[in-house]
Amino acid sequence: MAIFRTLLRQVTFQKVLLGTKRSGVISLTNNYSLFPSTFIKGTFIPSEQNKLKESGELQKIAHIPIKPAFNDETSSEFYDPIVRKFTNYIMRKGKKVLARNLLEKTFENVKRIQLEKYNSSSFEAQTEIELNPTVILHQALANCKPVLELMPMRRGGVRYQVPVPIRESRSAFLAARWIIEAAKDKERTIHLPEKLAWELIEASKNQGRAVRRKQELHKQCEANRAYAHYRWS
Amino acid sequence: MVFYTQSLLRRITSGHVRMFGTALEAIKVPEEPPQTFRTIENNPANHTIDHMNRFYTIAPEIQKQLFQHGGLTKFFQKQVKTFAECSILIRQPAIEIISYIRQSDYSKPPNKYVLYGEFGVGKSTTLVHLIHYAFATRKILIHVPWAQNWFSRPRETANSIVHEGNIDLPIDAAAWLVHFKNQNHYLLSELDLRVTKDYAWSHRETTSNGTPLLEMINFGINRIKFASEIINVLINELKEASRDGKCSTMVAIDGYNAFFSEYSAIRDDNKKVVPPSRVSLTHAFLNITKSDWCNGIIVVAVDILATKDRRESYLPRFLLNKEGFEHMDPFLPVHVKNYTTDEFEIIAEYYKNRKWIRDISKQGLRELQLLSQNNPYKFMEYCTPL
Amino acid sequence: MSLFIRLCEKNTRIILTKIPNVTASFATTAKPVDIESTEFRVLNLKSKKVENTRKKTRRVEVPPPRANQMAVDQDWPSVWPGPKTFHPAVVPIPIRQGYSLRDQPPPDKYGNTELMKIPNFLHLSPPAVQRHCEALKKFCTEWPVGLETEDKCRKHFPLEVITSDYCYSSPTIREPLSRIVTLRVKLSSLSLNAHAKDKILRLVKDKYSPETDFITITADRCPTKKQNLEYAEYLLTALFHESWRVEDWESEKAEADMEYYDWDKNKSRTNLLTLHAWPNSPTDTDWECIPHVEEYKIAVSDLFNTGEDLHTVNKYKEAVKNVLNLKCEA
Numbered sequence: 001m002a003i004f005r006t007l008l009r010q011v012t013f014q015k016v017l018l019g020t021k022r023s024g025v026i027s028l029t030n031n032y033s034l035f036p037s038t039f040i041k042g043t044f045i046p047s048e049q050n051k052l053k054e055s056g057e058l059q060k061i062a063h064i065p066i067k068p069a070f071n072d073e074t075s076s077e078f079y080d081p082i083v084r085k086f087t088n089y090i091m092r093k094g095k096k097v098l099a100r101n102l103l104e105k106t107f108e109n110v111k112r113i114q115l116e117k118y119n120s121s122s123f124e125a126q127t128e129i130e131l132n133p134t135v136i137l138h139q140a141l142a143n144c145k146p147v148l149e150l151m152p153m154r155r156g157g158v159r160y161q162v163p164v165p166i167r168e169s170r171s172a173f174l175a176a177r178w179i180i181e182a183a184k185d186k187e188r189t190i191h192l193p194e195k196l197a198w199e200l201i202e203a204s205k206n207q208g209r210a211v212r213r214k215q216e217l218h219k220q221c222e223a224n225r226a227y228a229h230y231r232w233s
Numbered sequence: 234m235v236f237y238t239q240s241l242l243r244r245i246t247s248g249h250v251r252m253f254g255t256a257l258e259a260i261k262v263p264e265e266p267p268q269t270f271r272t273i274e275n276n277p278a279n280h281t282i283d284h285m286n287r288f289y290t291i292a293p294e295i296q297k298q299l300f301q302h303g304g305l306t307k308f309f310q311k312q313v314k315t316f317a318e319c320s321i322l323i324r325q326p327a328i329e330i331i332s333y334i335r336q337s338d339y340s341k342p343p344n345k346y347v348l349y350g351e352f353g354v355g356k357s358t359t360l361v362h363l364i365h366y367a368f369a370t371r372k373i374l375i376h377v378p379w380a381q382n383w384f385s386r387p388r389e390t391a392n393s394i395v396h397e398g399n400i401d402l403p404i405d406a407a408a409w410l411v412h413f414k415n416q417n418h419y420l421l422s423e424l425d426l427r428v429t430k431d432y433a434w435s436h437r438e439t440t441s442n443g444t445p446l447l448e449m450i451n452f453g454i455n456r457i458k459f460a461s462e463i464i465n466v467l468i469n470e471l472k473e474a475s476r477d478g479k480c481s482t483m484v485a486i487d488g489y490n491a492f493f494s495e496y497s498a499i500r501d502d503n504k505k506v507v508p509p510s511r512v513s514l515t516h517a518f519l520n521i522t523k524s525d526w527c528n529g530i531i532v533v534a535v536d537i538l539a540t541k542d543r544r545e546s547y548l549p550r551f552l553l554n555k556e557g558f559e560h561m562d563p564f565l566p567v568h569v570k571n572y573t574t575d576e577f578e579i580i581a582e583y584y585k586n587r588k589w590i591r592d593i594s595k596q597g598l599r600e601l602q603l604l605s606q607n608n609p610y611k612f613m614e615y616c617t618p619l
Numbered sequence: 620m621s622l623f624i625r626l627c628e629k630n631t632r633i634i635l636t637k638i639p640n641v642t643a644s645f646a647t648t649a650k651p652v653d654i655e656s657t658e659f660r661v662l663n664l665k666s667k668k669v670e671n672t673r674k675k676t677r678r679v680e681v682p683p684p685r686a687n688q689m690a691v692d693q694d695w696p697s698v699w700p701g702p703k704t705f706h707p708a709v710v711p712i713p714i715r716q717g718y719s720l721r722d723q724p725p726p727d728k729y730g731n732t733e734l735m736k737i738p739n740f741l742h743l744s745p746p747a748v749q750r751h752c753e754a755l756k757k758f759c760t761e762w763p764v765g766l767e768t769e770d771k772c773r774k775h776f777p778l779e780v781i782t783s784d785y786c787y788s789s790p791t792i793r794e795p796l797s798r799i800v801t802l803r804v805k806l807s808s809l810s811l812n813a814h815a816k817d818k819i820l821r822l823v824k825d826k827y828s829p830e831t832d833f834i835t836i837t838a839d840r841c842p843t844k845k846q847n848l849e850y851a852e853y854l855l856t857a858l859f860h861e862s863w864r865v866e867d868w869e870s871e872k873a874e875a876d877m878e879y880y881d882w883d884k885n886k887s888r889t890n891l892l893t894l895h896a897w898p899n900s901p902t903d904t905d906w907e908c909i910p911h912v913e914e915y916k917i918a919v920s921d922l923f924n925t926g927e928d929l930h931t932v933n934k935y936k937e938a939v940k941n942v943l944n945l946k947c948e949a
Contacts, residue, residue, distance in 0.1 A: 076600060077596060107619075112314075115589070116315060118588065119316075133619075336945055337945060342893075342897050344945070524890065548928070550927045563890060563942060566936050
């Protein structure tokens with residue numbers, strides 16, 4: 001009996017040890033960062049820095065260590081977070097230089113198409129033509145963003161496609177993916193920048209395959225509205 | 234902390250710039266913006282130092298006549314299409330050469346000008362300006378858009394009939410004849426230049442004394458087998474005609490140092506590399522750049538990209554090699570440089586006018602200037618995705 | 620078994636007892652005991668312990684170091700007249716030498732092998748040297764007249780021979796490095812013409828230093844200094860005469876063989892003459908009367924000889940402009 005007790009004690013002791021060990025592991029898995037948790041995230045965008053300075057926030061954090069910016073983030077005037085994100089969506093196998101070149105060429109094509117339109121149209125029509133490729137990209141992404149998504153759920157042994165509202169980030173991701181997938185569906189002889197430019201312009205006008213895909217999804221969600229309550233029950 | 238302060242400093246200046254920028258936009262009148270970067274003097278024959286750092290426009294029909302078969306760089310051609318006009322900045326090297334051309338003595342052998350400079354500084358575009366000048370002053374144009382094309386991408390090769398061991402490029406030669414005819418047919422028919430000797434191409438085909446040059450060129454275009462030899466003859470005839478004062482001639486060759494390279498993609502029957510010195514086209518165009526004729530101008534551009542074997546320096550003697558230097562000597566080396574700050578501002582203004590770049594603050598322009606190091610090609614490249 | 624053990628014990632005891640006997644026999648050699656006369660021999664099982672008297676070593680009286688008694692103004696050369704290994708008691712200086720443990724000074728001079736190992740020059744103190752010189756003076760001759768300054772020496776004796784002598788405390792007085800002889804002479808002192816100068820430079824190659832203008836010949840192939848010196852002198856003589864000799868094939872030298880660009884022999888000159896004489900055929904006689912020809916010649920030669928850079932290209936451009944009579948307006 002005594003032996004059993006000692007054994008038990010040992011076990012509990014081991015448990016305590018294991019616990020500490022596990023907690024240690026957990027803290028490691030939670031923080032892969034090179035920087036300790038005391039470091040705060042700074043900003044590299046000049047306007048935000050200015051805001052910090054005006055509000056006096058800068059004085060407060062003056063002596064707190066700050067994490068550095070990523071190497072593709074710049075305080076340049078030409079930096080755009082959405083463009084950066086879209087570049088990463090285009091990227092395959094980590095070839096970022098290629099992805100960036102593709103997007104730059106796409107922007108060039110967009111600009112050329114729009115400028116030729118601009119030069120050939122009348123003065124009144126000229127004001128309506130958007131020439132900034134970045135704005136066109138923003139517009140295209142905004143037009144392709146879905147609001148709902150179908151989620152397969154198993155209820156009573158049957159899988160139902162249940163319409164579910166989606167997060168902002170998920171919808172932005174889907175929009176970008178649809179545009180890129182639409183651009184990739186092309187003839188072998190056509191280069192991606194050409195097709196992508198065309199898709200972007202179409203999407204910015206609320207046309208094109210990516211926008212249609214969004215509309216189809218919405219239509220399906222509408223059709224499956226009867227299953228909506230499966231989300232909760 | 235340093236990171237913050239630096240970017241904050243940058244931010245302050247950019248704020249000032251923004252204010253200034255919006256003020257400029259307010260002034261802009263949509264109907265007829267004041268275009269200080271342009272000159273209305275579109276005839277290069279009248280260009281002087283007063284027109285420097287201004288844009289002038291080449292009329293579309295002239296552009297089509299002169300540069301339909303090459304002459305404008307690939308990127309510039311795209312810009313012409315996008316901007317719906319072919320405008321060129323009047324720069325110092327072009328004005329300098331034009332002033333020399335005006336002064337020089339045409340009873341003497343032609344003066345030779347060699348444009349040199351780093352990659353993308355505008356040597357070819359300066360050449361375009363000078364070709365337009367020659368066209369405006371009614372000179373016969375012997376223009377090679379990019380000599381390297383013949384040696385790196387020959388379309389067809391054949392052994393020469395006339396010169397043993399030489400190689401003809403029939404299609405390329407015929408294409409050049411088309412280019413020559415396109416550039417000069419008005420002037421040739423107007424001046425009524427005629428062949429001065431009898432030439433027998435084969436048993437049946439001959440060109441007799443007194444035939445118009447245009448007819449011989451057409452023959453060369455139709456019978457591409459003889460095109461290389463016809464170029465040879467044509468160049469000799471033009472030299473003769475210039476010497477006699479019937480016409481004056483301008484030679485413009487881009488990538489001239491390709492003729493003195495050791496490398497080419499042309500192979501003979503034994504699959505051995507044929508250097509450019511054994512290609513019949515080379516002989517023709519080296520012949521026209523000799524000093525044994527008068528009443529002409531020779532402008533050539535040397536470029537690092539024109540040879541595969543000599544790429545260490547962009548300076549003319551190195552690129553021409555000793556052989557080429559002795560062939561050209563004495564020549565006037567003209568350095569084409571990167572943009573000056575004035576030129577850069579003019580270019581930026583032009584791009585803004587053409588909507589190629591929009592709403593860029595002064596700070597952004599400064600960033601582009603530093604990034605491109607004032608190099609025209611790089612600046613053009615950096616502006617494309619904006 | 621047990622018997623055997625006992626036997627063994629006995630034996631050992633015998634062995635043990637034997638030993639004092641032996642010692643006793645040594646001690647008693649002075650007065651031998653008549654064994655026959657005594658009646659009974661007594662078995663001394665317990666022998667008396669002979670006290671082991673320790674040998675007393677007599678300490679030699681060491682006098683205090685001589686250095687302590689030395690006068691400050693003594694005559695040092697007579698204390699240390701010749702080369703000798705370091706002796707701490709003779710040298711009145713508190714020298715320390717060697718590797719020390721932490722927080723300790725280096726070992727002092729007493730019993731310091733580090734000091735004894737190294738050669739010293741205590742016999743070469745300034746007064747000793749001076750005395751040597753004084754003694755040698757009567758053998759000296761006068762300094763030759765006309766060689767008062769370095770420059771005069773160099774002018775009259777341009778040849779410089781550099782050798783090295785070695786002196787150290789090894790058993791042998793031969794040092795292999797002392798055989799090496801270096802011979803130096805200025806190229807300008809050799810009085811050569813342009814051809815000979817060019818040829819000697821080609822022959823000596825990197826043995827000539829353009830900064831100092833010296834030709835340096837080093838000979839080390841022979842075993843003795845004298846032989847090497849003679850060999851170096853022979854080499855210099857051979858070089859001098861060879862450089863003056865003009866071979867038949869030297870007239871066949873072409874442009875490509877020349878290391879420098881000679882404008883007068885090049886196509887650039889004929890080009891300029893043709894240009895100037897146009898439309899007549901060029902004549903070779905009156906090229907010097909072409910305006911700005913000298914400037915042009917220098918510019919072209921510079922372009923080839925000093926290498927091409929923006930400066931030389933611009934120089935060439937200016938020269939061409941002058942030759943062609945053009946003025947820049949832009």
